[in-house]
Each structure stands twice: as C-alpha cells, then as structure tokens.
C-alpha cells in the first residue's frame with residue numbers, strides 16, 4: 001500500500017510553462033507547497049515576482065523568460081532547469097492562448113500563432129526534456145488540454161485542433177516512452193476562472209449577469225479554479241498514478257456530462 005509520502009515532491013524538479021498567471025501559477029504553487037524545486041517559464045516576467053516570494057520563504061523556485069514557440073528558448077529553459085537543480089523530473093506543458101475564430105476568420109497568421117504556442121510549444125518542450133528524463137531513469141509529462149479538443153464548437157477551430165493535437169502528442173509519447181519510465185498524460189480543464197479567462201470574459205462582455213446564469217446551469221454550480229487543475233496534476237505526477245500513462249483526465253465539475 002502507498003503511504004502519504006507519495007505526495008512528497010521534495011528533491012523533484014518541476015518545469016511549468018505559462019506559470020506567471022492563471023492555471024500555470026496555481027500548478028507551480030502546489031508543487032512548491034509539496035516541496036519540489038520549481039522552474040516557472042513564461043513570456044510574462046510577472047512570474048519572477050512569484051518565484052522571488054517563494055525563495056524568500058525558503059522554497060526552491062526560479063523564473064526564466066521563455067517563449068515556448070521558439071526552439072532555442074525552449075532548449076535554454078530545459079538546460080537551465082537541469083543545471084539549477086541537477087536534472088528535470090516533471091514537465092507541465094500548460095502555456096496556451098485561447099483566441100476565438102471560425103473558419104472564415106482564421107487567417108494563416110492566426111492559425112500559425114495558435115499552433116505554435118499551444119501545440120508546437122509542447123512538442124519542443126518534450127523534445128528538449130525527454131533525453132534528460134531517460135538518463136535519470138524516468139520522468140513525468142503532463143500536457144494541459146481542453147474540452148474543446150472534442151467539443152466541435154465552431155468558433156474555436158484552431159484552438160480546438162491545437163488541443164486535439166495535444167491529445168495525440170500525449171498518446172504517441174506515452175507509448176514511445178513507457179519502457180523508459182517516462183509517463184505522459186493529459187488533463188482537460190473545464191471552465192477555469194483564470195486570469196486570462198476572466199480578462200477575456202470582461203473584454204467580450206460575457207461577464208456579469210450572463211456569467212452568473214452560465215454558472216447556475218453548471219452541474220456543480222461553479223467554475224473550476226487553478227487549484228482544482230493543479231490537484232489533478234499533483235495526482236498524475238505522484239507515485240499514486242505510477243501505472244497511468246497516455247490517459248486524459250477531465251476536471252470540469254461535470255460540464256462535459258451535458
């Protein structure tokens with residue numbers, strides 16, 4: 001039987017992309033609270049303030065500026081995590097953007113930007129991180145997906161396809177890397193009140209009363225929090241999940257049941 005020490009991440013090094021805000025910040029914070037060495041990677045340098053605050057309270061946290069869509073920055077970021085803490089155990093591919101557009105409004109530049117950040121960024125990160133994980137005898141990758149990967153909502157064409165690609169990347173790498181001790185899983189958040197999503201709702205006028213109405217129709221009566229998603233990431237990367245690979249875990253308060 002596993003003991004509570006399975007949720008002890010002391011001595012483990014975790015790299016979280018898109019960790020300056022929103023879900024990524026919550027994931028980084030939970031890993032810090034479980035004793036991990038955490039590297040926050042983001043284009044937004046606001047992540048430095050969080051890392052500095054945790055260092056002041058005796059935790060191991062670093063920030064590095066990284067645009068996940070640029071191969072050279074990704075390689076530098078993984079090397080930084082490995083050098084700072086002696087190796088990388090866990091990679092969380094969370095960085096993402098969620099611009100909406102239907103087919104007719106999706107021009108080539110829009111398509112490329114969504115794919116570059118949401119999908120190519122995850123592939124580049126995996127490619128840079130996996131050799132070190134294999135040398136260490138194993139590791140864990142969690143890719144943050146979305147219900148849109150399977151929803152068919154017409155106004156999220158490029159986004160949905162990028163997240164569909166994340167599911168395929170997860171399954172493909174899980175199968176390739178199983179024998180080398182690297183587990184790869186995907187977590188689909190439902191509707192999370194993250195910094196990015198709340199800003200989007202305010203900008204599009206979807207907040208206020210219409211948001212309240214939408215929430216009241218949700219099976220469990222609330223949006224998810226970054227912490228809800230972070231808890232699933234902690235489980236997936238813990239020893240409790242050591243026979244789980246190539247899987248998708250949905251954390252949506254039942255939204256997808258409707």
Ligand code: NAD
Pocket residue numbers: 017018019020021022023024041042043044066067068069094095096097098117144145146147188189190191192193194195196197
């Ligand atoms: P957010 O906008 O609050 O945070 C995203 C973070 O990613 C930001 O800090 C941003 O600076 C960073 N980022 C953007 N482009 C980057 C790049 N090129 N390189 C590095 N960092 C970059 O968004 P969020 O809601 O916390 O979303 C996080 C992830 O969760 C995304 O992959 C998103 O698709 C997914 N998701 C969110 C929801 C939701 O309801 N909020 C639902 C399903 C999936």
